[in-house]
Amino acid sequence: MSQAFSAQRFRAMLVKETLQILRDPSTLLIAFVLPLILLFLFGYGVSLDTTRIRVGLALQDMSAPAQSLATAYERSRWFEVTGRRDVEGLKPELVAGRIRGIIVIPADFGRRLAGTGEPAAIQVITDGSLPNTAGFVAAYAEGVRASWAAGQAEERGARPQPPITLLQRFWFNPELASRFFLIPGSIAIVMTMVGTLLTALVVAREWERGTMEAIMATPIGMAEFLATKVIPYFILGLGSMTLCTLVAIFAFGVPFRGSPLALLAIATAFLMPALGQGLLISAATKNQFVASQVALLSAFLPAMLLSGFLFEIASMPKIIQAITYLVPARYVIPPLQTVFVVGDLWDLFLRNIAVMLGFGALFFLLAIRATRRRIA
Amino acid sequence: MAGPVAIAHAVTKRFAPGGPAALDGVSIEIEPGRMTGLVGPDGAGKTTLIRLLTGLLDPDAGTVEVMGKAAAEADRAVIGYMPQRFGLYEDLSVIENLSLYADLRGLDAGERDARFRRLLDFTDLERFRTRLAGKLSGGMKQKLGLACAMVKAPALLVLDEPGVGVDPVSRRELWAMVRELAGEGIGVLWSTAYLDEAEKCDTVFLLSEGRLLHAGPPADLTGQVEGRVFRMATGAEGRRLLLARALNRDDVTDGTIQGASLRLVMKPGIAPPAPDALGAPASSQVAPAVPRFEDAFVDILGGGPPGTSALAAAYRAVPERQEPAILAERLTKRFGDFTAADDISFAIPRGQIFGLLGPNGAGKSTTFKMLCGLLTPTSGNGRVAGHDLRTARADARQSLGYMAQKFSLYGDLSVRQNLNFFSGVYGLTGRAQRQAIERVVEVFRLGDYLPVNSGSMPLGFKQRLALACAVMHQPPVLFLDEPTSGVDPIVRREFWTHINGLVEKGVTVLVTTHFMDEAEYCDRIALIYRAQQIAIGTPDALKAQAATEAGLHDLTLEDAFIALIEASDRKREAA
Numbered sequence: 001m002s003q004a005f006s007a008q009r010f011r012a013m014l015v016k017e018t019l020q021i022l023r024d025p026s027t028l029l030i031a032f033v034l035p036l037i038l039l040f041l042f043g044y045g046v047s048l049d050t051t052r053i054r055v056g057l058a059l060q061d062m063s064a065p066a067q068s069l070a071t072a073y074e075r076s077r078w079f080e081v082t083g084r085r086d087v088e089g090l091k092p093e094l095v096a097g098r099i100r101g102i103i104v105i106p107a108d109f110g111r112r113l114a115g116t117g118e119p120a121a122i123q124v125i126t127d128g129s130l131p132n133t134a135g136f137v138a139a140y141a142e143g144v145r146a147s148w149a150a151g152q153a154e155e156r157g158a159r160p161q162p163p164i165t166l167l168q169r170f171w172f173n174p175e176l177a178s179r180f181f182l183i184p185g186s187i188a189i190v191m192t193m194v195g196t197l198l199t200a201l202v203v204a205r206e207w208e209r210g211t212m213e214a215i216m217a218t219p220i221g222m223a224e225f226l227a228t229k230v231i232p233y234f235i236l237g238l239g240s241m242t243l244c245t246l247v248a249i250f251a252f253g254v255p256f257r258g259s260p261l262a263l264l265a266i267a268t269a270f271l272m273p274a275l276g277q278g279l280l281i282s283a284a285t286k287n288q289f290v291a292s293q294v295a296l297l298s299a300f301l302p303a304m305l306l307s308g309f310l311f312e313i314a315s316m317p318k319i320i321q322a323i324t325y326l327v328p329a330r331y332v333i334p335p336l337q338t339v340f341v342v343g344d345l346w347d348l349f350l351r352n353i354a355v356m357l358g359f360g361a362l363f364f365l366l367a368i369r370a371t372r373r374r375i376a
Numbered sequence: 377m378a379g380p381v382a383i384a385h386a387v388t389k390r391f392a393p394g395g396p397a398a399l400d401g402v403s404i405e406i407e408p409g410r411m412t413g414l415v416g417p418d419g420a421g422k423t424t425l426i427r428l429l430t431g432l433l434d435p436d437a438g439t440v441e442v443m444g445k446a447a448a449e450a451d452r453a454v455i456g457y458m459p460q461r462f463g464l465y466e467d468l469s470v471i472e473n474l475s476l477y478a479d480l481r482g483l484d485a486g487e488r489d490a491r492f493r494r495l496l497d498f499t500d501l502e503r504f505r506t507r508l509a510g511k512l513s514g515g516m517k518q519k520l521g522l523a524c525a526m527v528k529a530p531a532l533l534v535l536d537e538p539g540v541g542v543d544p545v546s547r548r549e550l551w552a553m554v555r556e557l558a559g560e561g562i563g564v565l566w567s568t569a570y571l572d573e574a575e576k577c578d579t580v581f582l583l584s585e586g587r588l589l590h591a592g593p594p595a596d597l598t599g600q601v602e603g604r605v606f607r608m609a610t611g612a613e614g615r616r617l618l619l620a621r622a623l624n625r626d627d628v629t630d631g632t633i634q635g636a637s638l639r640l641v642m643k644p645g646i647a648p649p650a651p652d653a654l655g656a657p658a659s660s661q662v663a664p665a666v667p668r669f670e671d672a673f674v675d676i677l678g679g680g681p682p683g684t685s686a687l688a689a690a691y692r693a694v695p696e697r698q699e700p701a702i703l704a705e706r707l708t709k710r711f712g713d714f715t716a717a718d719d720i721s722f723a724i725p726r727g728q729i730f731g732l733l734g735p736n737g738a739g740k741s742t743t744f745k746m747l748c749g750l751l752t753p754t755s756g757n758g759r760v761a762g763h764d765l766r767t768a769r770a771d772a773r774q775s776l777g778y779m780a781q782k783f784s785l786y787g788d789l790s791v792r793q794n795l796n797f798f799s800g801v802y803g804l805t806g807r808a809q810r811q812a813i814e815r816v817v818e819v820f821r822l823g824d825y826l827p828v829n830s831g832s833m834p835l836g837f838k839q840r841l842a843l844a845c846a847v848m849h850q851p852p853v854l855f856l857d858e859p860t861s862g863v864d865p866i867v868r869r870e871f872w873t874h875i876n877g878l879v880e881k882g883v884t885v886l887v888t889t890h891f892m893d894e895a896e897y898c899d900r901i902a903l904i905y906r907a908q909q910i911a912i913g914t915p916d917a918l919k920a921q922a923a924t925e926a927g928l929h930d931l932t933l934e935d936a937f938i939a940l941i942e943a944s945d946r947k948r949e950a951a
Contacts, residue, residue: 012479016468023467214463214524217430218480219452 009220013228017202021232030198031240035190039244042186043179043252052080053137055101056090063110065152069122072148073103078140087125094127101126101137180255183248184340185309188332189300190244191267194237195274196281196299197292202229203282203371204291222371226364230275237274241267248340258339262349266335269353272360273328274299279367303329328359380405381532381563382429382447387438389424398424400586401438406532406563411555413577413594414567417677417864419834420583422567423460426536429565430457443531453481456530456562460537462521466510470501470520473509477524495523498553514736515546522550526557533557534565539573540862543735543890544934545941551576569864570891572934575669582673589676597672604675605641606648607665610656612636612899612914616876621654623683623873630671630680632869633876634896635916635933641671641679670865670893680869687819687847688877694726694852694884699762701726701853701884702747706756709742716742718907719756724900726852729875729885731898733937739907740888741781741857747886748855749773761852774802777846781857781888783838787831791822791841794830795848802849816844819874836867843871847878854878856887860894872897892934903940910944 021027059070074081082099093099104123113120124141126134203226206212215225245263248254277299285291304310306320307329313321324330331352338345382405389399399421406412406429414422427433428440431447442450457463464473474492483491496502499519504512509520518538525533535554539547551573558564566577574580575594582590582597590597610618615633622631622640627649630641638656642648651660674680700723707720717739724730732740745751747758749769758765763772785794795813804812817823820840825833830841839859846854856875860868872894875885887898895901896915903911903918911918915933922936923929925943 006482008479008482012476016465016472016476019472020465020467209466210459210461211463211465213432213459214457214477215480216432217452217455217457217459218477219482220480 005221005224006219009218010224010228013220013225014231017228017232020202021236027198027236031194031236032243034193035240035244036247038186038190039183039247039252042182043248052078053101053133053140054080054082054099055103055137055141056093056099057081058087058090058102058104060086060107061105061109061111063113065113065120066105066109068152069105069109069145069148072144072151073141076140076144078136078144094125097127100130100133101141103141179252180341181337182309183252183254184336185307185333187241187244187248187267188270188307188309188329188336189303191237191241191270191332192274192299192303192329194233194240195271196278197295198236199229199233199275199278200281200285200291200295201288202233203279204286204288207282207286208288223368226279226367226371229279233275233278234271237271238264238267254340256340257343259344262335262339262344262346265353266332266339266349269356269360270328270332273356273363276360276363276367277328280363280370283367283370299329302327306330308333328356331355331359381408382406382440382442382565384425384428384435384440385438387425387428387435387440389421389428389433389436397586399428399435399583402583402586402588403438404581404588404591406565407579408531408563409558409561410563410578411558411576412563412565413574413580414565414583415569415571415574415580415673416583416589417866418836418862419585420864421586422583423536425583426457426534426565426567429532430455430534453528454531456525456528456533458521458525458533458535458538460540462517462524464509464517464521464524467508469506469508470496470512471505473520473524474527478527481528483528491527495526499523514542515549518542518546518550519553522553529560530562532563532565534567536567537569537862538566539568539570543738544892544937545735547573547890548938569862571668571670571673571865574673580669582676584677594669597676598667598669599672601641601667601672601675603664603667604644605639605665605667605671607634607663608638608640608648608651608654608656609636609661609663610638610651610654611660614655616880618654618656619876620683620685620873622649623680625649630674630869631683632872632893632896634893635914635919639665641667641675674865674869677866680866681873683873685819685874685877687816687874688881690815690819691847691878691881691883692850694882696882697726697762699759700724701728701761702730702886703759704743704747704756705758707743707746707753707758708755709739709746709751710754715907717746717904720902720904720909721756722900722902722909722912724884724886726884727879727882728899729879729887729897731895731901732886732888732904733895733901734904735941738904740904742907743904744855744857744886744888748776748778775851776853776855777849777851778855779842779846779857779859781861783831783842785830785838785842785845788829790827791830791833792826794841794845795822798845799848802851804849812848812850816848820844836863839863839867839871843874852883854883854885856885858888858890860889860891868894892932892937895933903937905941905944906948911940 057070057073059066073079087102087104090099090102094102102125104125106121106123109120109122122145124138126137128134206215249256278295281294282291285294306324306327313324335349335352338348384402384404387399387402388397390397402425414425416422424433428435429442429447431450434448440447443454468476474495478488496505499522501516501520501523504516509517512520538550547570554564554566566573568574577594579592580590580594580597581588615636615638619631619633619638622628622638627643627646628640629643632639640648648662651662652658702724704720704722707717709717720743722730732743734740742751746753747760749765749772760772761775763775765772786797789797795816799809799812817826822841822844825837830838843859860871879885889895898915900912900914901918902909911921913921918940919931919933919936922939923931926939931939
C-alpha cells in the first residue's frame with residue numbers, strides 16, 4: 001500500500017487545479033463577473049420599497065369636501081392619480097394593469113360628512129392578484145384620508161388631539177433602504193454559486209472526460225483527491241466574497257459596522273457546507289449537466305427563497321419554516337446582515353457558525369463515502 | 377525468468393445481481409517482458425477485465441493479483457494505465473500533464489529531468505512541450521497518454537484500445553514504442569480491436585461474451601485455419617456479387633474483398649469452390665493464402681454473417697445517370713493561414729465505393745464536410761447527385777445519407793425516438809415513415825433495443841443505429857466517416873455486406889477508414905496527406921505504385937499507405 005498522504009502528490013494536484021481554473025474563462029466568469037451582475041441587480045434592480053403607485057380616482061361627488069379630498073390624493077407622494085371619471089371607466093384600466101387600484105369618493109360623501117352621524121365612507125378597489133401592492137394601496141389610501149380628515153377638523157377650529165401619538169424609530173437602517181440587507185444577503189448567494197455550483201461541476205467533469213479513471217489508477221487517495229478539489233474553490237469563494245464586500249461598501253454605500261475577522265469567520269463557516277454539498281452532488285451524478293441542475297435546485301434556489309434573504313422566514317407557513325432549518329444558507333443570512341449593518345454580535349455569529357460547520361461535516365462525510373475508488 | 381506481473385484467476389463479474397456475467401471464470405497471466413494481447417468483440421468484457429487488473433473494480437468471484445498483491449491493495453505506482461480516452465487534461469500542456477502524473481506516481485525529483493527527456497524524445501513530443509493537450513492530434517494525444525502512463529517505469533502497463541481512431545502510421549509508431557518498453561522487462565497488456573496488432577503479440581487472450589475462447593500465442597489460433605484460406609483472383613468486375621454468393625454458401629465461413637480478389641476461409645477439410653460455381657470467370661486463379669489472425673478470430677466466433685443484405689434487398693434501385701454521383705473540383709479550404717484541404721479533385725461514378733484515406737489531421741474530414749455541405753469551400757466546388765454545393769446545398773444534403781465519425785445521434789432519446797426523428801427530418805411521413813422504420817429495425821435487429829436510450833447501447837448497436845438513420849430515406853449517395861471505428865470484425869463484416877449490397881443497387885458511397893482491410897473493399901482510393909491528395913487509384917494500383925517507388929514486392933495496403941506517405945515526405949524535404 002502506498003503512503004496515505006504525499007506532499008508531492010498534493011502539491012501537484014493543487015497546481016493542476018489552479019491552472020485549470022485560471023485557463024477556464026467560465027470559472028472566472030462565475031466567480032467574479034456573475035457576482036458583480038448579481039450585486040448590481042440586487043442593488044438597483046430589486047427593491048422591496050414602494051414608490052409612487054398609479055391609481056384611478058372616481059370622483060362622484062362635486063361637493064367642496066369631496067373635491068378637497070381628491071386634491072389631497074393628487075398631492076400625495078404615494079400616488080400618481082390618473083383619470084377622474086366614473087368607476088366603470090376605470091375598471092378596464094385596473095384589469096389591464098395600467099392602474100393598481102381605484103379610489104371611489106361616492107356621490108353622498110359631502111352630504112354624509114356634513115349630515116347626521118352617518119359615517120362618510122370612501123371605497124378602495126385593489127388588484128388582489130398582487131397582494132403586496134394591494135395592501136400598500138389600501139393602507140396608503142386610508143392614511144391619506146385620515147390626515148386629510150385631521151386637517152379638515154383643524155381648519156374648523158376643533159382640536160381633537162389623538163389620544164396616542166406614534167413616534168417611529170428604525171434601528172440600523174433608518175431609511176429602511178432594502179438594499180442594505182439585500183446586498184449582504186446576495187453575498188451568500190454568490191458564495192453558494194462558487195462553492196456548490198463550481199465544485200459540483202469540477203468532479204463531474206473529471207468523470208465525463210475520462211480523467212477520473214486515469215487519476216484513480218495512480219497512488220492518490222480519495223480523501224487527498226477531494227481535498228485538492230476543495231482548497232482552490234475555497235480560496236476562490238473567499239475571493240469573490242471579498243470582491244462583493246468591497247463593491248457593497250464602496251459602490252453601494254452599504255455600512256460595514258462589524259469587523260473583517262467576523263466576516264471571514266462567517267464566510268469560512270458557510271463555505272464548508274457549500275463546498276461539501278458541491279462535492280457530494282458531483283460524486284453522486286458524475287455528469288456535468290445533471291450536476292448543475294441538481295446544484296441549482298438543491299442549493300441555489302433554497303438559498304434564494306428559503307434563507308430569509310428575499311422573504312422573511314417568520315411570515316412563511318409553518319411547514320415551510322420547518323424546511324428552512326435544513327437550508328445551510330438560512331444560518332448565514334442573519335450573521336451576514338448583522339456584520340454589515342449592526343456590528344459584531346459574537347453570540348449570534350457563533351451559534352450560526354456552529355450549525356454551518358455541522359452541516360459541512362455531514363456533507364463532507366457523505367461525499368467521501370460516495371467517492372469510492374471504484375468505477376461501477 | 378521471474379513470475380507473472382499480474383494474474384487473474386477464475387474471475388467472475390456481474391454488474392447486476394443475477395444478470396448476465398460481464399466476465400465468467402476468466403483466468404489470465406501477464407508475463408514480464410512480453411506483449412500480451414486482449415481481443416474480442418464489443419461487450420466481450422475487455423474493459424471490465426482491465427478495470428479489475430487496475431483495481432478500479434472488485435471481482436464477484438476469483439482473485440486478481442498484481443505483483444503478488446490483490447489488485448485493490450496493490451501499490452498503484454507499479455501500474456501504468458492508459459484508459460480509452462488517454463486520461464489527459466486537455467487544458468494542460470504536454471509538460472504539465474507529464475509533471476502531474478510524475479508527481480502522482482511519486483517520481484523522484486532527481487530522476488525527473490532524465491526521464492522527461494527520454495519520454496519526450498521517445499514520443500517525439502519535445503517540439504510540443506508547451507502545447508495544450510487538447511490541441512494535439514489523435515496520434516500525439518495517444519503518445520502523450522503513453523508517456524504519462526510510463527512516467528515512472530511501471531511493472532505492468534495496461535493499454536485499453538489505444539488504437540481507436542488513430543491512423544496506421546501512428547499506430548505503428550506506438551506499437552514500436554511499447555514493444556521496446558516491454559523489452560525492458562515490463563509486462564504489457566494491450567487491448568485492441570485491430571487484429572493485425574493482436575497477431576504481433578506474444579500471447580493473446582480472446583474474450584467473447586465474458587468467456588475466454590483462446591489463450592496462447594496468436595499463431596496457435598491462426599494454425600486452426602491453416603490450409604483453409606484461399607485467394608481467388610476474380611478481377612474487379614462483379615466482385616461484390618461474387619463475395620455475396622460465396623458468403624451464402626455453407627462451406628465458406630468467412631470471406632472478404634481484397635482489391636480485385638476474394639479472400640475465402642473454408643470449413644475444415646473442404647476445398648474452395650470452383651470459380652464458375654460462384655459465377656466468376658473460369659480463368660480466375662485460386663491459390664492458398666497465408667492465414668491471418670483475423671481469419672481465425674472470425675472462424676472461432678462462428679464465421680462471418682451471410683452475404684445477402686436484407687437492407688439492400690428492400691432498397692430502391694437508384695436510377696442510372698450520366699454525370700458522376702459525387703464530384704470534387706479543386707476543393708480547397710483555408711482556416712486563416714492554415715490550409716486544411718488543398719486542391720482536392722475526384723469524380724465518383726454511380727454505384728461505386730470511394731475511400732478517403734490518410735493520417736489523422738490530414739484533411740479527410742474537411743474534404744468530407746465540404747462535400748456534404750457542412751463547410752463552404754474557400755475555392756473550388758463540388759456536386760452531389762447532380763446538385764451544386766454552392767447553389768443547391770439543401771437539395772444536395774437531402775440526397776445524401778450521412779454517418780458521422782463520432783456517435784451523433786441523441787443519446788438521451790430511445791432508439792425508436794431517434795428513428796422517428798431522423799426519418800422525419802429527411803421528410804418521411806405516415807406510411808412511408810412507418811415502413812422505413814420497420815424495415816431498418818428488422819434488418820439491424822434493433823427490436824429489443826427500441827425503448828432503450830441509444831447512448832447506453834453497446835458500440836456495435838450504436839453504429840448500426842447510426843447507419844439505419846442514414847439510410848431510411850433511401851438516398852442515392854452515402855457518406856460514411858469512419859463508420860466502423862472501434863467496432864469488432866464481425867460487425868464490420870455485417871456493415872460491409874450492407875454497403876456492398878447497396879452499391880449493387882446503384883448507391884454511391886464515400887467512406888473514410890483507418891482499417892486497411894476495409895479500404896480493400898473500395899473501387900478507388902484517394903490518399904490525403906498534409907491537406908493534399910498524394911495518390912489516387914484502385915487498391916491494387918496503389919499497392920503497385922508504392923511497390924515501384926519503394927522497390928518492394930507483395931505489399932499490403934497498409935505497407936503501401938505508409939510507403940506512399942514516406943515517399944511524399946522525402947519529396948517535400950528534397951524540395
